[in-house]
Amino acid sequence: MSLLDRSIEPIMAMGGDDTMAVPADRVARILGLRPSVRSVADIAEAVESGLPKQSLERVVDRAGVQGPARLKLMHRVVPAATYKRRHRLKLVESEKTERLARVIALAEMLWDDDEAAKRFLATPHAELGRKKPIEAALTELGARQVEDIVMRALYGLPA
Numbered sequence: 001m002s003l004l005d006r007s008i009e010p011i012m013a014m015g016g017d018d019t020m021a022v023p024a025d026r027v028a029r030i031l032g033l034r035p036s037v038r039s040v041a042d043i044a045e046a047v048e049s050g051l052p053k054q055s056l057e058r059v060v061d062r063a064g065v066q067g068p069a070r071l072k073l074m075h076r077v078v079p080a081a082t083y084k085r086r087h088r089l090k091l092v093e094s095e096k097t098e099r100l101a102r103v104i105a106l107a108e109m110l111w112d113d114d115e116a117a118k119r120f121l122a123t124p125h126a127e128l129g130r131k132k133p134i135e136a137a138l139t140e141l142g143a144r145q146v147e148d149i150v151m152r153a154l155y156g157l158p159a
Contacts, residue, residue, distance in 0.1 A: 022105050030062050030101040031055040049100050050088035053078070059100045063134045064118030076138055095139055103137040105151050125149065 025144050028037040032047055032055050056077055059086045071080070077096045080090060089097060105116035121134040127149055136142035152158065 003140060005124060022109065024100055025099065026105045026109070027101050029116060030105055031098065032058040047094040048091060049096040050090060051097055053083060053086055053089055055101075056083075056089065056093070056097045059097055059104065062104050063100065063121050064115075065122065065134065073134065076135075095116065099143045100134065100137050103133065103143055103146050103150075107133070110150050110154050 024037045024043055028043055028046075029042075031046070031051060033043070033051075037043060037046060056074055060070055060074050060104050063073075074083065077100075078086070078093050103155070104117065104121065107120050108114055110122065111117045122132055124130040124132055125136075128142070128145055131142070133146040139147050
């Protein structure tokens with residue numbers, strides 16, 4: 001699916017009234033939500049209800065983070081002891097997990113290559129203060145910065 005294909009409801013707006021085409025169904029698949037979750041409203045409902053903790057595992061796996069870095073990223077969303085005893089994520093944890101999934105979906109759509117997207121997400125970037133995009137995306141402002149970098153790359157603007 002092309003990033004320019006806007007036939008599916010986009011997941012978010014970027015910078016004013018411009019829409020960024022990250023199809024909601026793609027984000028839902030990354031989160032491992034049931035196939036009937038296809039719209040922004042469906043994802044919002046799932047996030048508000050608390051995503052299953054497996055959604056976080058799927059997102060971290062999809063980002064290609066492995067070894068100790070995998071656990072570190074997961075524990076920045078949910079502390080280890082809390083994660084072990086929970087079946088569902090709290091609202092704030094669900095929002096972070098969805099945000100990571102959205103950034104991953106955008107990177108995959110831009111490069112149209114999962115491995116290239118993983119390399120981008122795992123490589124420190126100068127515009128993010130040498131942070132890795134996947135780590136910057138843990139905050140809303142960081143995710144916006146990553147989305148801006150990706151969108152500029154899409155449109156051939158300087159990064």
